[in-house]
Amino acid sequence: MKHLLSVQELSRAGTLRILDTALELNQVTDGGTKILPTLRGRTVVNLFYEDSTRTRISFERAAKRLSADVVTFSAKGSSVSKGESLKDTALTLNAMGADMIVVRHPSPGAAHRLAHAGWLESSVLNAGDGKHEHPTQALGDAFTLRAHLRPGAKDFAGLTIGIVGDVLHSRVARSNIFLLGILGAKVIVIGPPTLLPVGIENWPCEVSYSLDAYLPELDAIMMLRVQQERMNGTFFPSELEYSRTFGLNRKRARELPEHAIVMHPGPMNRGVEITAEVADSAQSVITEQVVNGLVVRMASMYLLIGGNVSVA
Amino acid sequence: MSESSPGASAGSSRTNNRMVADPEDISRMLRRLAHQVVENVKDVTNIVIIGIPTRGVPIAERLAKNIRDIEKISIPVGSLDVTLFRDDLQMRPSKALEQTRLPAGGIDGKTVILVDDVLFSGRTIRAALDAMNEYGRPAVVQLAVLVDRGHRELPIRPDYVGKNLPTSLNEKVSVQISEIDSVDQIVIQSTTEQL
Structure with a gap:
């Protein structure tokens, strides 16, 4: 699994793999309070075209709990407000060497486009695309x-x-x-x-x-x-x-x-x-849902970029 | 396990299996390790045994049982998954996590005996030492392994060894434990390229 764009791409086994990983992560980090070295040196970019304090913070914390470098990129006050296209933003982030892009966008399918248009080598995690999926x-x-x-x-x-x-x-x-x-x-x-x-x-x-x-x-x-x-x-x-x-x-x-x-x-x-x-x-x-959101985000990040998908 | 099977991808390689320990040998090893632990550790009541999944966990439980039989005291046993602490994560696809369950008394101030099936590069043990830092500060950490097959990549050495097995790098040491593999045995699998 390289991207997580829609639950409809998941099998029951794939879903359980994420839930079981989250369960262990919850156990070893005391509900996400301990820091693990797993993603040290990897970069996670939060690309948020829509305001979302809760989700953004949850993803930031999940990445930081796994020792990833986190860059948050909000559309407001960035090059996007100057008219940069999704493609150019993607090419820029790719050039900067992002291992994962967590994207929140008002248009359904934006995450899919980002993942499959050939602009990026990074993994893409959909953090909400319009009325489509989260x-x-x-x-x-x-x-x-x-x-x-x-x-x-x-x-x-x-x-x-x-x-x-x-x-x-x-x-x-x-x-x-x-x-x-x-x-x-x-x-x-x-x-x-x-x-x-x-x-x-x-x-x-x-x-x-x-x-x-x-x-x-x-x-x-x-x-x-x-x-x-x-x-x-x-x-x-x-x-x-x-x-x-x-x-x-x-x-x-x-x-x-x-x-x-x-x-x-x-x-x-x-x-x-x-x-x-x-x-x-x-x-x-x-409030428990908030904590559990954090641990499944950690699990998804670990499963997507913790290993190396090109070595099978 | 049958004695040979051709590799799936390369039709030109052969796998040979050689059994080097049977159930009797393994239970004798564990009894000897238990005696060595008891002799070596000053205060046996302070021992906590931690197995590294998967096969380190049943081995840890058996070692604890052997110590109980000798000293007539109960020894806390736990498991510690080191996957998230490995330094070679980027060299393989991400794998599912195993259980981490530390004994209720924790590991602070204890004599922790880490248990694994095979000691090879030493990277698993390095990761285990890092992982343990997250849970407490043991007074002493010692390492017990069923097999030491050599080829260390880090300055790590075991305190208790069931069997030293000098191997070559194209051999694979497979420790099978009945709780997981339904049989107790140690097998060396060697792959030889046929020209």
């Missing part, structure tokens, strides 16, 4: 689900996971739906029809417009952020109505099975898709 977030979520619901298991058979809300604008939802499908979980996507993408009936999931009916059968519920910044039309009448119909509040959380966990990829709109009370409850694993 594979390390889904891998982190799979790690969290596995730790809580199926420790050490080789698949997620028998698990039912609800993904609720703005699936249309969410690359996290898309990556999660496909990755959970690869692992054999049953996925139920719940949201207003206006926030579900066209063609979702062909995805490995069931679709529902009503949340309440499914609550008792969910082993985990993932609440998605209402992405106001990507909405240039009216998708629902009001925030209040959205949160009444699809928001996770105390009453709904009580309908979940006792073992069920509450997840959110962050950042949260408290009071819209999830109430503060539920977000801070014992069922919530939201």
Whole structure:
């Protein structure tokens, strides 16, 4: 594996390889707090065309925990704002000798283009491309689900996971739906029809417009952020109505099975898709997801550039 | 293992297997190593045995059992994966990580006995010494190996050796342990190029 661009390129064995590596890394670094010498002398470039403090910091920390040199390149205030194309930026980074480029871009397919256009020798890791994919977030979520619901298991058979809300604008939802499908979980996507993408009936999931009916059968519920910044039309009448119909509040959380966990990829709109009370409850694993995102990013970096792919 | 099989890529090479130790030999070696450890280490209650995966781990457990049989005390055993600390990572594809599980009492101030199956270049042991730094500061670190096959690339020497096997570089020493390979034996595989 040279690049990590989409979960749809992963097999079940490949997914488990990343999750198992992350599990060991979590163990040897005490949840990512210790520094390992593994990537000493290698350069990881974070190429961020979109603002994302959380993801950028997580990737920076993951690379630094493995002793890589980290260069962060934000589109704002760089040559990109002077009109440099993706290609020229890539050629520049390649000339500087980047071993890995972690790219976040508003256009779907940007990471794929970067990896396969022949501009680079580096590995490319997709850190979110438009509404398309965000594979390390889904891998982190799979790690969290596995730790809580199926420790050490080789698949997620028998698990039912609800993904609720703005699936249309969410690359996290898309990556999660496909990755959970690869692992054999049953996925139920719940949201207003206006926030579900066209063609979702062909995805490995069931679709529902009503949340309440499914609550008792969910082993985990993932609440998605209402992405106001990507909405240039009216998708629902009001925030209040959205949160009444699809928001996770105390009453709904009580309908979940006792073992069920509450997840959110962050950042949260408290009071819209999830109430503060539920977000801070014992069922919530939201801060754990942040730590697990870090260890799967370390695992992905180690597997992509820790060895030498040209020596087979 | 059959006595010979042609290599997959080069039809012109032959592999010969020569068994140099059987289950009896291996269990005698481990009993002797246990006696040497007990004789050499002043305070046996302070010993922690750490195996290097994969085969170092079951060997470490057997060594600990032998010491228990002699001294009637329990010896903590752990495992330490050194992959992330190797200096030759860039010379092969990245491999999956093995388990690192240190005993609950930790390694600070202990007499740590590192255990591996074969001592060759010494790079694994160097990586293990680095890895151990991350987890604590043992009072003493010693090295026990089942086979020392020579060809050291670093100034590292074992304290306890099951068997010295002078080998050539085109030979491969394979230690098989029943917990993993369902048989106890040590085999030298030699590949000879046929003209």
